Amino acid sequence: MRKHLALGVAVVASAALLAACSGTPSSSDGGTSPTAGTGGGGPELVIWSDAERAEAIKNAAASFEADSGATVTVVQKNFEDLRADFLAQVPTGEGPDITVGAHDWLGELVESGVVDTIDLGDRAADFEQVTLDAFTYDGQLYALPYAQEAVALIQNTALVGSTAPTTWDEMIRMATDAGFAERPFILYTNGAEGDMYTSYAFQTSFGAPVFVQDDAGSYTSEVGLGGDAGLAYAQWIHDNGKAGTGYFTDTIDYDISNELFATGQSPFIVQGPWTIPTFRDAGVDVLVSPIPSAGGQTASPFVGVQGFYLSAQSKNALLANEFLASYVASDEAQQALYEADPRIPALTAVAESVADDPVIAGFLASAQNGVPMPNIPEMGAVWDFWNPAQIALINGEDPAATWTTMVANIESAIAD
Amino acid sequence: MSVGQPGAERPGSAPAAPRESAARDWRGPGWGFLVKLLLMMVVNAVGGAAVLSAYHARSWVILGVLVVLLAEADWIYFARRTRPLKYLYPGLVFLAVFQVFTLLYTGYVAFTNYGTGHLGSMQQAVDAALIQDERRAEDSPTYPLAVVRDGDVLGFAVSQDGEVRVGTADDPLSPVPGAALDDRGVPTQVPGWEVVPRATLFTDADLQQRVVSLRVPVSDDAEEGSLRTREGATAAVYTSSLVWDADARTLTNTDTGVVYAPDDRGNFVSAEGDRLAAGWYVDVGFDNFVRAFTDRAYAGPLLQVGAWTFAFAILTVLTSFGLGLLFAMIYNDPRVRGRKVLRTVFILPYAFPAFMSALLWRGMLNAEFGVVNEWFLLGADVNWLGDPWLAKLAILWVNLWLSYPYWFLVTTGALQAVPSETLEAARVDGAGRWRQFRSITLPLLLVSTAPLAIASFAFNFNNFTIIFMLTGGGPAFRGASVPMGSTDILISAIYQISGVSGGRADYGLASALSIVVFVVIGVVSALAFRQTRKLEEM
Numbered sequence: 019m020r021k022h023l024a025l026g027v028a029v030v031a032s033a034a035l036l037a038a039c040s041g042t043p044s045s046s047d048g049g050t051s052p053t054a055g056t057g058g059g060g061p062e063l064v065i066w067s068d069a070e071r072a073e074a075i076k077n078a079a080a081s082f083e084a085d086s087g088a089t090v091t092v093v094q095k096n097f098e099d100l101r102a103d104f105l106a107q108v109p110t111g112e113g114p115d116i117t118v119g120a121h122d123w124l125g126e127l128v129e130s131g132v133v134d135t136i137d138l139g140d141r142a143a144d145f146e147q148v149t150l151d152a153f154t155y156d157g158q159l160y161a162l163p164y165a166q167e168a169v170a171l172i173q174n175t176a177l178v179g180s181t182a183p184t185t186w187d188e189m190i191r192m193a194t195d196a197g198f199a200e201r202p203f204i205l206y207t208n209g210a211e212g213d214m215y216t217s218y219a220f221q222t223s224f225g226a227p228v229f230v231q232d233d234a235g236s237y238t239s240e241v242g243l244g245g246d247a248g249l250a251y252a253q254w255i256h257d258n259g260k261a262g263t264g265y266f267t268d269t270i271d272y273d274i275s276n277e278l279f280a281t282g283q284s285p286f287i288v289q290g291p292w293t294i295p296t297f298r299d300a301g302v303d304v305l306v307s308p309i310p311s312a313g314g315q316t317a318s319p320f321v322g323v324q325g326f327y328l329s330a331q332s333k334n335a336l337l338a339n340e341f342l343a344s345y346v347a348s349d350e351a352q353q354a355l356y357e358a359d360p361r362i363p364a365l366t367a368v369a370e371s372v373a374d375d376p377v378i379a380g381f382l383a384s385a386q387n388g389v390p391m392p393n394i395p396e397m398g399a400v401w402d403f404w405n406p407a408q409i410a411l412i413n414g415e416d417p418a419a420t421w422t423t424m425v426a427n428i429e430s431a432i433a434d
Numbered sequence: 435m436s437v438g439q440p441g442a443e444r445p446g447s448a449p450a451a452p453r454e455s456a457a458r459d460w461r462g463p464g465w466g467f468l469v470k471l472l473l474m475m476v477v478n479a480v481g482g483a484a485v486l487s488a489y490h491a492r493s494w495v496i497l498g499v500l501v502v503l504l505a506e507a508d509w510i511y512f513a514r515r516t517r518p519l520k521y522l523y524p525g526l527v528f529l530a531v532f533q534v535f536t537l538l539y540t541g542y543v544a545f546t547n548y549g550t551g552h553l554g555s556m557q558q559a560v561d562a563a564l565i566q567d568e569r570r571a572e573d574s575p576t577y578p579l580a581v582v583r584d585g586d587v588l589g590f591a592v593s594q595d596g597e598v599r600v601g602t603a604d605d606p607l608s609p610v611p612g613a614a615l616d617d618r619g620v621p622t623q624v625p626g627w628e629v630v631p632r633a634t635l636f637t638d639a640d641l642q643q644r645v646v647s648l649r650v651p652v653s654d655d656a657e658e659g660s661l662r663t664r665e666g667a668t669a670a671v672y673t674s675s676l677v678w679d680a681d682a683r684t685l686t687n688t689d690t691g692v693v694y695a696p697d698d699r700g701n702f703v704s705a706e707g708d709r710l711a712a713g714w715y716v717d718v719g720f721d722n723f724v725r726a727f728t729d730r731a732y733a734g735p736l737l738q739v740g741a742w743t744f745a746f747a748i749l750t751v752l753t754s755f756g757l758g759l760l761f762a763m764i765y766n767d768p769r770v771r772g773r774k775v776l777r778t779v780f781i782l783p784y785a786f787p788a789f790m791s792a793l794l795w796r797g798m799l800n801a802e803f804g805v806v807n808e809w810f811l812l813g814a815d816v817n818w819l820g821d822p823w824l825a826k827l828a829i830l831w832v833n834l835w836l837s838y839p840y841w842f843l844v845t846t847g848a849l850q851a852v853p854s855e856t857l858e859a860a861r862v863d864g865a866g867r868w869r870q871f872r873s874i875t876l877p878l879l880l881v882s883t884a885p886l887a888i889a890s891f892a893f894n895f896n897n898f899t900i901i902f903m904l905t906g907g908g909p910a911f912r913g914a915s916v917p918m919g920s921t922d923i924l925i926s927a928i929y930q931i932s933g934v935s936g937g938r939a940d941y942g943l944a945s946a947l948s949i950v951v952f953v954v955i956g957v958v959s960a961l962a963f964r965q966t967r968k969l970e971e972m
Contacts, residue, residue, distance in 0.1 A: 060636075060637050086633070105553060109553045109554030112491075128711050129711050129712060129713070130712070131554060131558055131559050131711075131713075132553070132562075134565055135566070136664070137570055137664055137670065139576045156711070209796070209819070210905075210908055210909060211906050267802055269800050269802035269803060273797075274800070331558070333643065334642060335643075336635060336636070336642045336645055336664070336665060337642065339664040339665040340636075340666065340667070343665050395938060398933060402930070406908070406910035409820070410910075410912065420913070427913075431915070
């Protein structure tokens with residue numbers, strides 16, 4: 019008898035505890051203010067963002083919540099985790115309505131069927147064309163762009179003056195005259211792993227794009243690395259590596275490259291806007307300009323574009339589209355996103371308004387020479403062979419053989 | 435087991451009055467019972483919450499498993515005849531959740547092509563194909579729009595130059611006179627229809643989905659496309675060419691007449707071999723296993739990687755065990771002063787996180803800027819991380835540095851357990867130091883440390899951290915057609931092949947290879963344990 023009593027007590031107490039527990043989440047998911055009138059019944063828009071953007075998105079969301087009566091929940095994740103998590107969770111129905119993302123994920127997202135198309139209508143004309151191209155796949159736009167970035171030539175004006183070189187030879191001459199014959203330029207190679215992203219502009223200046231672009235600017239899966247242009251570029255790396263001038267080494271990782279430049283051990287570097295705070299903190303006066311040509315043609319760096327993707331499984335597609343088109347795409351929201359993390363805005367008007375900062379203007383000028391990094395899924399197979407080839411060439415291996423093998427390997431990996 | 439025999443578990447109690455088992459013996463809520471009651475309350479509360487959330491997420495399998503586990507737990511801890519299970523149950527649950535389930539799930543994925551392009555179901559792939567196919571007509575203007583309804587029928591009212599037209603899914607757009615517009619051209623009143631305010635659209639989730647999926651034909655001619663809205667305030671004309679036939683399970687392009695049928699790899703493929711972008715995941719049988727062993731591109735490099743994995747794991751155990759034992763024997767000698775302090779200092783590398791140490795070493799081994807070349811090798815240009823053999827040496831060296839303190843710690847303890855009488859007897863019999871070590875100390879040590887050595891082998895076999903943080907598997911095999919390098923061990927090679935790091939992830943292949951590695955480690959460990967049993971017989 020007593021035993022039954024005890025069991026009863028246990029059940030009642032468990033229920034009470036359960037009620038207490040289940041009560042907590044609903045009161046703690048505040049932070050996003052539930053709007054009066056809708057109570058908890060209103061629809062909820064879930065947005066994944068990285069830490070830098072979360073605050074700016076929340077601000078844009080505040081007025082949206084007031085106008086629409088919906089609740090916006092911003093979930094903060096590491097930027098690197100967003101892609102894999104979005105791919106894994108959207109098919110299970112657990113994904114967000116909107117996520118922040120980079121444009122080079124697009125091919126993979128489309129193949130996996132997790133992104134919806136979006137339509138900017140007349141607003142599209144207000145965006146920098148390269149940012150729209152970047153998010154276009156097979157003629158359809160898949161994300162609302164908000165920022166673009168590209169690497170550029172950064173020079174230490176105290177060492178080599180404030181004239182920007184336009185060719186590789188001119189740059190080397192300037193550095194040599196200033197007494198930096200041994201290391202006139204810092205090529206970042208991510209240590210011994212190789213990094214073709216940063217130095218891509220030199221390759222395009224030889225006329226060897228990674229993939230051939232069609233007339234509309236979309237990348238085809240035809241590899242453009244081979245041929246005489248590609249071989250000339252391979253020869254050029256080789257001539258500046260261990261077997262040649264010795265300017266390029268496989269020892270420069272991110273920290274070392276920053277330190278070499280910040281401590282004035284070399285006057286030129288090609289790097290992205292994210293390194294500028296480090297150099298400024300070290301008291302270096304920098305001039306940012308387009309990358310000089312090594313092979314005679316325009317040096318086009320990769321342009322990376324960030325934007326907002328819409329989930330193909332969103333249950334609130336109408337709300338999500340309204341939020342993107344009317345709130346995030348507004349000049350104010352784009353300005354706020356810029357202030358949260360200063361990258362070149364995708365909206366032309368906002369980009370121009372912030373271009374009075376010479377550093378931003380320099381990166382903008384470099385990006386305007388650039389081409390979007392390929393968003394086709396084939397790109398994933400390229401890095402694994404491209405980067406090691408750079409290291410092999412720097413270490414003095416035969417340029418023709420190394421480059422030809424690399425192109426063959428990339429082509430066979432894509433064919434799989 | 436002696437459960438169920440009253441009094442058996444209390445050998446010291448008086449035999450005259452056999453006592454009942456603890457459960458039956460209950461005379462009131464003792465402390466033990468109260469604690470149990472509280473614990474079970476927590477278990478039930480957490481379990482109940484999990485059941486509820488599984489219900490909300492509609493994960494019926496998880497829900498079923500949770501209910502069964504919870505019911506079992508309650509039965510086991512409140513019933514009388516379940517004493518052994520009371521001890522075993524938590525362990526069994528952990529075993530099921532963390533070992534058996536993970537293994538089965540990995541096994542299941544290994545037989546599918548789950549990965550980039552094959553992540554969802556077939557229906558999701560169809561949805562994606564239709565989404566990707568529907569395009570805005572190039573000359574379509576953007577119409578101001580109001581969503582209207584008449585009872586259950588939903589329609590679009592759009593205006594152009596002051597003229598309002600209304601249509602539904604079945605009836606194409608037709609002019610409706612007498613409608614009122616606001617200054618942006620959005621219809622505010624349409625005779626015969628109720629205009630749905632946007633606020634209602636935003637708050638009614640079902641209505642929202644119906645509006646987003648509604649397509650209103652522009653005219654009787656389907657070629658001209660249909661109106662669709664994305665945000666409920668404007669509409670534009672869209673055309674699509676793909677049609678899904680659910681019965682035949684095919685997608686047909688109405689412009690070209692090409693039929694896309696599902697193939698056995700989870701893609702829609704036309705007769706000419708054209709493939710639609712989106713796919714779904716399917717069972718592929720032993721394909722992943724076969725590919726890993728028969729694909730010529732993989733076989734050679736994988737063999738090299740496999741050999742280095744064994745070499746790395748075995749050499750790491752041998753060198754770190756040897757060095758640890760050497761230091762342990764030296765610092766076990768009572769003549770050494772300040773042994774305690776020294777021992778503490780010795781185990782410091784063990785206390786650092788391995789990835790931090792690996793990163794530090796990576797910097798120190800840098801050929802041009804690293805302190806190793808600069809301070810110890812007179813600034814020589816030794817490419818520690820760029821040369822295939824030196825990189826292997828660097829890996830072994832850093833891992834030795836990381837793991838010998840562990841063996842120092844373990845063997846110090848084991849040495850102190852070696853009976854000094856036996857050693858003394860050997861000395862009396864005239865055995866030298868080396869003989870004492872070979873015949874007495876080492877065998878006795880191995881009895882207790884050999885299982886640890888096997889565990890250490892298994893751990894290093896999969897020691898991803900040090901490879902990834904120190905060399906990233908590089909330097910890459912020269913000209914190899916797969917992304918592997920000289921210092922890649924199997925697990926880091928799997929990470930590269932599977933493309934989980936970025937690019938094209940192939941979880942199916944990665945799971946298959948993981949299972950192969952699991953089997954290899956299992957076999958090696960089983961064989962090694964069999965050997966250690968012989969040690970115990972000595």
